Amino acid sequence: MPKKRVVEALHTPKPFERAVFVKDNQILSQIDGNQHHVHFDMKNIRGQKDVTIVHGHPIGTPLSNQDYNCLMTSPEFKSVIAYNKHGEYSKMTKKSPHINLCLFPVKDYEAAIIGMDNLLKRAIKLKKNCKGMTNAEILATEDGQKLTKFARKVLTRTNNLWANNEKAFGIKYNCNYSKLV
Numbered sequence: 001m002p003k004k005r006v007v008e009a010l011h012t013p014k015p016f017e018r019a020v021f022v023k024d025n026q027i028l029s030q031i032d033g034n035q036h037h038v039h040f041d042m043k044n045i046r047g048q049k050d051v052t053i054v055h056g057h058p059i060g061t062p063l064s065n066q067d068y069n070c071l072m073t074s075p076e077f078k079s080v081i082a083y084n085k086h087g088e089y090s091k092m093t094k095k096s097p098h099i100n101l102c103l104f105p106v107k108d109y110e111a112a113i114i115g116m117d118n119l120l121k122r123a124i125k126l127k128k129n130c131k132g133m134t135n136a137e138i139l140a141t142e143d144g145q146k147l148t149k150f151a152r153k154v155l156t157r158t159n160n161l162w163a164n165n166e167k168a169f170g171i172k173y174n175c176n177y178s179k180l181v
């Protein structure tokens with residue numbers, strides 16, 4: 001029940017990222033992170049093969065470049081899945097461990113990473129400026145509306161980056177998020 005475990009963590013009063021490592025339907029380990037990040041601690045899975053990382057993304061972002069890098073640089077991993085709080089997934093499976101870096105659509109890749117980075121920074125800043133307000137109240141403000149618009153652009157770009165460049169990235173990508181924001 002790795003999905004249940006990570007989605008549960010997104011429904012706590014202070015939602016956080018939880019990661020569960022799974023192999024052949026067996027849970028190998030579980031790591032709890034914070035609101036924005038979970039560190040994929042390798043200590044229980046060194047030397048394993050075909051491990052899937054199942055984790056939650058509290059604001060419902062698609063898989064990030066950190067997720068991608070982790071998948072591709074650790075021989076232990078086969079797939080990585082991010083669930084949003086509705087239990088919908090963004091999922092990548094490694095197809096080719098040898099990536100030809102020349103094939104990277106570098107411009108798109110950089111733009112997507114910078115966009116995600118800016119989005120997180122802006123969200124943290126807005127939250128700080130709106131102390132005591134609920135998320136719904138924050139998003140209803142003028143700055144909140146602007147941030148939502150920006151988020152939609154950034155997240156669509158990231159999702160398209162994976163979906164449109166599977167071969168270049170050496171992955172298979174699927175996402176069934178009903179909305180990106």
Ligand SMILES: [Zn+2]
Pocket residue numbers: 055057063064067082
């Ligand atoms: Zn992630």
